[in-house]
Amino acid sequence: MxxxxxxxxxxxxxxxxxxxxxxxxxxxxxxxxxxxxxxxxxxxxxxxxxxxxxxxxxxxxxxxxxxxxxxxxxxxxxxxxxxxxxxxxxxxxxxxxxxxxxxxxxxxxxxxxxxxxxxxxxxxxxxxxxxxxxxxxxxxxxxxxxxxxxxxxxxxxxxxxxxxxxxxxxxxxxxxxxxxxxxxxxxxxxxxxxxxxxxxxxxxxxxxxxxxxxxxxxxxxxxxxxxxxxxxxxxxxxAGGPPATPAEVAAFARAYHVAVATDAGQGTATAGHARALSKLKQWVKYLRAGDLFRDDPDGRQQLLRCPDAAIILADLDRRADDRASQPA
Ligand SMILES: Cc1cc2nc3c(=O)[nH]c(=O)nc-3n(C[C@H](O)[C@H](O)[C@H](O)COP(=O)(O)O)c2cc1C
Known part of the structure; x- marks a missing residue:
């Protein structure tokens, strides 16, 4: 069945x-x-x-x-x-x-x-x-x-x-x-x-x-x-488990970016990186878990305009650290 x-x-x-x-x-x-x-x-x-x-x-x-x-x-x-x-x-x-x-x-x-x-x-x-x-x-x-x-x-x-x-x-x-x-x-x-x-x-x-x-x-x-x-x-x-922690959300963003960049069949490494940046931004557009943009709603739009995945990922890490040190 x-x-x-x-x-x-x-x-x-x-x-x-x-x-x-x-x-x-x-x-x-x-x-x-x-x-x-x-x-x-x-x-x-x-x-x-x-x-x-x-x-x-x-x-x-x-x-x-x-x-x-x-x-x-x-x-x-x-x-x-x-x-x-x-x-x-x-x-x-x-x-x-x-x-x-x-x-x-x-x-x-x-x-x-x-x-x-x-x-x-x-x-x-x-x-x-x-x-x-x-x-x-x-x-x-x-x-x-x-x-x-x-x-x-x-x-x-x-x-x-x-x-x-x-x-x-x-x-x-x-x-x-x-x-x-x-x-x-x-x-x-x-x-x-x-x-x-x-x-x-x-x-x-x-x-x-x-x-x-x-x-x-x-x-x-x-x-x-x-x-x-x-x-x-x-x-x-x-299923009864805990919600995502801010650190898990930032780690997921990194894992997703790497997985897209290294996924077979992208053609050149440059194409893989361009696609990884675009997929990362696509996800950031939807992202709510971890409440990373709670105190800075405009921050998301800024990230969506950013041409560099490393900057986006570092920004998400920083937001995760900030959120972890704040009350829920
Ligand atoms: C961008 C997008 C692409 C979708 N592509 C498919 C698809 O390939 N096959 C499918 O059966 N449904 C597709 N759907 C419909 C979703 O599977 C789902 O039925 C719909 O989003 C309603 O669920 P939700 O209200 O939880 O989002 C798509 C929905 C969206 C928003």
Missing amino acids: LLDRFQTPLLLAPMEGITDRVFRRLVCGLGGVGGACTEFIRVTVAPVPRRVIARELGESVPGVPVAAQLMAAEPTHVAASAANSTAAGASWIDLNFGCPAPTVFGHCAGSALLADPGRLAAIVRAARSGTALPVSAKVRAGINDPARLEDCVLAAAEAGAALVTIHGRLRRQSYAEPATWAWIARAVAALRPLGVAVCGNGSIECAADATRMRAETGCDLVMVGRAALADPWIFRQI
Whole structure:
């Protein structure tokens, strides 16, 4: 059973452009993460090769299974891509039926499939036919309204999905408005009789929200997205551990910078360093853990303009030292 593979009921959400193999491995190593997923991998005119999927999966943290997330507009090439994902070492296959991006939607992939539960089911069946691994589906509550929510989650389940993640927003809401957890509860009510697990997603802002989502909706798992960028230790905290210390946050920034700079496949060392600087800043933009900018909200903007990673990292160290010597 898929659920039994997770040591905690907490999944790190896939976030394209952010939770790549480097960031994901570091976050999974902090504790509390039950499982994770690659960013979406598009299946278009041919099966996705095994080496592409292996590259997306990267190195995993022992005990934290990682799924390959495939996104297709129709079933052709999905079975072969699922087979290649299996060969590449994926722990399970996740299918994306939630992406709201106009380019994806325009190609009838991602959340566009919510208008066509029959085709959504055919894609799930195709994935199942290509692998012995469990298959899950990640959906939104609907495109413009949640009227077909039950049709979509039941279509996925009846086609053989072992787990359905429901993001409690509509496509038209993108990521802007608060998620509606009542829609997650509707998915739970629809799927419980079939014994299919539900993962709730959307608007987890702090550790207590995860417990509340499970209590209010009955979902089996909780998936955390942007709050895990702001505070990658949120999983450890939800699982009963301590919040991040300022020193841990500064050390994570250093580890992340080094890991990106030395990640294989960047081309030249210069390209690796440029990418590491840009990824470090991307993370600093979200960062909330450790409250490093508590007394200096403008400091973050200054760091984002800084052209030198060494200066940013030293600044974060200094902030961590200052915070450690102050009352909470
Ligand atoms: C920048 C960004 C990229 C995302 N990329 C993906 C993706 O590749 N696959 C996917 O299924 N969802 C993707 N999502 C959606 C998240 O997985 C998640 O469903 C969403 O952020 C809601 O959770 P949250 O409110 O906890 O952030 C992305 C979200 C963001 C903000």
